[in-house]
Amino acid sequence: MTELPVQQPVGLPGAVIADADVNPAEALLEVENLRTSFGSVHAVDNVSFNVRRGEAVALVGESGCGKSVTAMSIMRLVSSPGKITAGHVRFKGRDLASISERDMREVRGNDIAMVFQEPMTSLNPVFKIGAQVAEAIRIHRKVSRKEAWKQAGDMLELVSIADPHKRLHDYPHQLSGGMRQRVMIAIALSCDPELLIADEPTTALDVTIQAQIMELLESLQKRLGLAVLLITHDLGVVAEFCERVVVMYTGRVVEEAPVAKLFANPAHPYTRGLLKSLPGATPPDGAIKRLPTISGMVPPITALPRGCKFNPRCPDVMEICLGNEPALMQLSPGQSARCYLHGDEADPERIER
Numbered sequence: 001m002t003e004l005p006v007q008q009p010v011g012l013p014g015a016v017i018a019d020a021d022v023n024p025a026e027a028l029l030e031v032e033n034l035r036t037s038f039g040s041v042h043a044v045d046n047v048s049f050n051v052r053r054g055e056a057v058a059l060v061g062e063s064g065c066g067k068s069v070t071a072m073s074i075m076r077l078v079s080s081p082g083k084i085t086a087g088h089v090r091f092k093g094r095d096l097a098s099i100s101e102r103d104m105r106e107v108r109g110n111d112i113a114m115v116f117q118e119p120m121t122s123l124n125p126v127f128k129i130g131a132q133v134a135e136a137i138r139i140h141r142k143v144s145r146k147e148a149w150k151q152a153g154d155m156l157e158l159v160s161i162a163d164p165h166k167r168l169h170d171y172p173h174q175l176s177g178g179m180r181q182r183v184m185i186a187i188a189l190s191c192d193p194e195l196l197i198a199d200e201p202t203t204a205l206d207v208t209i210q211a212q213i214m215e216l217l218e219s220l221q222k223r224l225g226l227a228v229l230l231i232t233h234d235l236g237v238v239a240e241f242c243e244r245v246v247v248m249y250t251g252r253v254v255e256e257a258p259v260a261k262l263f264a265n266p267a268h269p270y271t272r273g274l275l276k277s278l279p280g281a282t283p284p285d286g287a288i289k290r291l292p293t294i295s296g297m298v299p300p301i302t303a304l305p306r307g308c309k310f311n312p313r314c315p316d317v318m319e320i321c322l323g324n325e326p327a328l329m330q331l332s333p334g335q336s337a338r339c340y341l342h343g344d345e346a347d348p349e350r351i352e353r
Helices: 067-074 101-107 129-140 145-158 177-189 207-224 235-241 259-264 269-276 348-352
Strands: 027-038 041-052 056-060 082-091 112-115 195-199 227-232 244-249 252-258 329-332 335-337
Touching (some): 027 227, 041 056, 041 082, 041 227, 041 252, 067 195, 112 177, 129 145, 145 177, 252 259, 252 269
Antiparallel strands (some): 252 335
C-alpha cells in the first residue's frame, strides 16, 4: 500500500460549522442526521454524509463505532429492537427511511446492493452457487430459470471466477474463502445496482486474497460506474481505493475529508491515532519497533462520557472537552472535524447564541 505522510493538524480558530461539501444534485446517496436507536441507546447518532455517483467513500473506525449499523440502517436491515428514530436516508432524492417495506425490497439488490464480511454465513450451504445467483436475478428481473442460470454464469465470469459455468454446480463449501466472496460480489452486482455497500469485504481473508478482492472491486467500479461505500478499519485499503473518508467514533462522525488531505493532515486526535497505528516499512537497520496504540478502549454505548466522547483516550484533552460535546465544524474545503483543538466555535451553546 502507498504510505502517505502523517503531520500534526493545524488549528484554524476561525472555523465555521460544516456545510455539505457536495452539491446535493450530484449526490447519489445522502444520509442526513441519521439516528438509529436500540431503546434509549443511540448506536448511530446524528450521522450525515453523502456518496456521489461513481465515487468510492470509506466509513472507518474501530469495532463498535457504528459503521455496520449505519450500513444496515441505509438498507433498512436493522434487527428489532433497533430502528431508525430520526433523520433521512435519501437515494436519488427518495427517502428510504420513510418508504414501505415492500418498496424497500425493490430497492435492495436492484438499486443498492450489499456485500457482507462473512460469505460462508451469507451463502446457503445446501443450495448450489448457480441457484443462489440465479435467484437474486429472478427476484428483480422477469426472466426464465434458464436465462437466469445463463446470466448467473456471466456474473461469475464478470468477477473473474475460472470455469464460471462449471462453478454454478458447486456448493459453497467447495469454494475457497476468496471464491465465496467473489460469488457474493456477483450476487450483489447481478441486478446492476448503482450503489454497492461493502461491509469489511476482506476481513476473513488472507492478505493476498484481500488484495485480489480489492483489485476486483476497483476494476468493477471503474468498468460499471459504481458508487461504493466501503466500511473498513483498514486505512491501507482506504488509501488505495477511496476518494473520501468518513471517520466514526461512538456512533458519531468525528472527521470527514478527501483521502489525501486526511492522510497528510488529520484534524481529529482519533484520526491521528488510527493513522499512527498503521504498520510501515521495516527500517534499514532491521529494528522492529512497537506500533503506537490509542490508549484505553471504545466506551460502551450505554455509558458514554460527558462532552467529547473521545476525551478519556485523547492525548490533547482540554477542560472544554469535558463540557459540551463539540459540533462538527468545517475546517477547510472538503474537511470537517468534531474537535475543540480548532477553536471553541465548536461549542453548541456558543453556536446557538
